[in-house]
Amino acid sequence: MQFTRFFTQAEVEKIHDASLEILENVGLLVHNEKARAIYAKHGCKVDNGSGLVKIPRNVVEECRKSFAPTYRFTARDPEYDVTLPGDRPVVVTGSSAPNIIDPKTGKERRATSTDIANIARLINELPGFDVFSISTLADDAPKGQFSLSRFYPALKNCLKPVRSNTPNMHDLHQVLELGALIAGSEAAYRERPFINHHYCPVVSPLTMDVESTEAVIYLTEQGLPVYGTIVPNAGLTSPMSLLGTLTLGNAEFLALATLIQLIRPGAPMIYAVLSTVADMRTGAYAPGAIETGILQMGHTEMARFYNVPSGGYIGLTNSHSNDAQCGYETGMNTTAALLAGADLFNMGGLLGSLMAFDFAKAVIDNEIALMLKHLKKGIEFSEENLCLDLIKQVGPGGSYMELEHTLLNMRSTAVLPKIANREMRSQWEGAGRPDAHARALQEADRILSQENKAKFSPELDAKIREHFPGLVAGDSVWQGIA
Template sequence: MIHANTMTHQAVQFSVLTDSQKQDLHLAALEVLRRTGIRFYHSGALELLKKSGAFISDGNLVKFPARLVEAALATAPCRVSMCDRDGNPAMHLEGNRASFGTGSDCLNLLDPRTGEHRLFVEADLLEAYRLCDALPNISFVMSIGLPSDVEQALTYDVQMLHMLENTVKPIVFVTNDLASCRRAIDMAAVVAGGYEALREHQHILLYSEPSSPLKQSETAVDKLILMAKTELPVVHSPGPQMGAVAPITMAGGLVMSLAEILSSLVVHQLTRPGAPFVFGAGIHHMDMSAMQICYASPEFQLTKAAVAELGRWYGLPTWGYAGCSDAKVMDEQAAAEAMLSVIMAQLSGGNLIHDVGYMESGLTCSYEMIVLTDELIGMIHNLIKGIEVSPATLLVDEIDKVGPGGHYLDADSTLKRFREFWNPGLLDRKTRPVWLKKGGTSLNQRLNAKVLRILAEYQPKPLAPEKSHKLREILASAKK
């Protein structure tokens, strides 16, 4: 029997925390905020918190009553919508909707033409952003690399200029101080057509971090407050390493990170209630044998899934990680770890998923890794759709019509629906003779060929010349 008014799809998703465990983690974080507190190295935030009822001792140690956290959670929006450079809707950060993009500030690049492991340079940024603009499942662009041939004080200005010129996709940006953050907003406002247009059609989001354990630096809070005042979205995400600057257990790492996130949210919402805030944390562990953080460990997959669940439980959009690996080259390890991270990000329901292309624990970028992850995102997107069970898919009449011993090759439903199955662009399903006829290439060879083809042929939509000129004027002002 077919029942009316029932769900036809059950999205594939899993949970790593029960509701009672989420409550336990939340209450433990509130206890850390009440008993231990957070050190704020920002006089304006200290004044704001004291005025709002926080307890301040020892100069800058802030202890939070639970009501401040509850009030901040009540005013923070549950949804952040981002536009592309032209003001068109591009990403809705809410519920279980996942959008994927690159990471920031890799020192090194695996050169797609020579295979050399070398330092990032400014010319690489333009190619990286064009590559991302061309890939259908990369929804936003982050700065990707630190150009070694650019004056350090201008690094983030140069990144922002090239992102705005070489992609129409939403941008997640990073800056090293308040002045460069202001200039990034100024640049984005030029492109949007003014500050009010930028606020209405938001296409930039700031990534910043507290200083684990349990500290908020002056620079980070400066930027957090600026984003609240301008009503532009921000993710203020801890990135602690369990066993180094966070407790060794996953639960302990989550508790400390929650305390840091919630303290950030309180300052943010006290500054401008209702300003957009994205909830996130990257809780890695320290491999004690190598003294290196791990980007692809099962423990990191679990903590990032827990962060996504907790963010939804709080009613906030979430920040996550995928498409990253501890491998040094594009090999089987890189592919396996990329797949694991994409599956976990999609199944756990994170919203703004970054670090696509990261290799060597975030020290190196691979364009081939970005292209591979673009392919995997499409595959896993079809996986999490689940199975549609409805009158249109049960096909009882068609089964009866074809009967025993028949076939469905020319059935109406086959002709109508066969394209709904996911088809790979780079993963190979052909027979061996067909594969050999096409060159018998490995996946890595096909990835590299696609990278080089995009870099040779693809040109993004150009920015209006007068806007590019104004961006360069802002960059020039930073040099003075």
């Protein structure tokens, strides 16, 4: 497949060179002491007083030699393992929203661990999604179990890869203990680490934090899956220039990638971004804007230059409902990223600039995901697919409707949507004129009213609950939408 390109090879190399100049001459503030020590050990200029680290270009270029071309998401069930870039587009839910749109009332409220369990179960059954990045926080989390109250209901109700982050090392160690209990032992978990960790350790512009950086260092040292996302925001934390923001974000990716490779050469990474342009009329955060898609396309070009998988938070929306804005922001940006060659799409289920999860939005995004996967396939060329003999057989004025060939190929040739309406207007009106949101919510209700195929065995669940006293129930409890 040929990918959309913005830059010539010489221009890509110039962006790379400019990024190296930033790291070598401007540097970045590194607040984590361990990270500063790692950089210093390998020849970087470190001022421990100010925290400023300057990374010579030769250090970056040496680390580039060990960049890994693939990244694997491991699942509880090996059937759902996916690898970038071979399985692209890999579609992931948006994550960590504090709120949820209540499916019964339609009102926005704080999300709970039960909501996470229901969402996990829904994502497990929607074929367009490949990875469940835990969509919300859990407002009912007991003290000291903030992350457990998210990962436990997620893993208990989803067989696909589960991805999220933790706010501190205490929570990270708890989550890793949970993984070992589910796997049967720490050794078994290390063999198939089905919890996938993600952080934003670089705070634009050019700053590396303490806690997220600590987690990245630890997980990299342990050989466990982890990657970071770079998030410059033009006009606020990066230049009000698409190219300037791309270059700054690229430098930040290289700074993080260099740290990871200095710790463990060959450690898999994803060039993941959420690069945006602020709406300077108000300063509003605008992840749904088309500039997010354009910047993703540019970062994807740079990722191909480095031969690493790419993607990130793309297909988000600023809309607060499943309206036309929601659809065109998600559709335009994901299509742009796909055509540029992005591999990973954090796109599913969130409204209002990542603030609220909506069940109907997730079902609609599943349909968009299936379309993206079909678009990626394109048109397969073969002598058989030319259908020349069939065309001769049917001839002018004939019909293909009743042919066995049509029956055999109807499901593979076309996406057959459940939400998009293709009925005659009279049929639609007779059904009560339901819009996409209503149809999607009914589909979510249908799925969540069926048997839960992913839940833990009673024995495993008892073992986990004994190890973590006071843990949230973690069960999927669906009350329906009526």
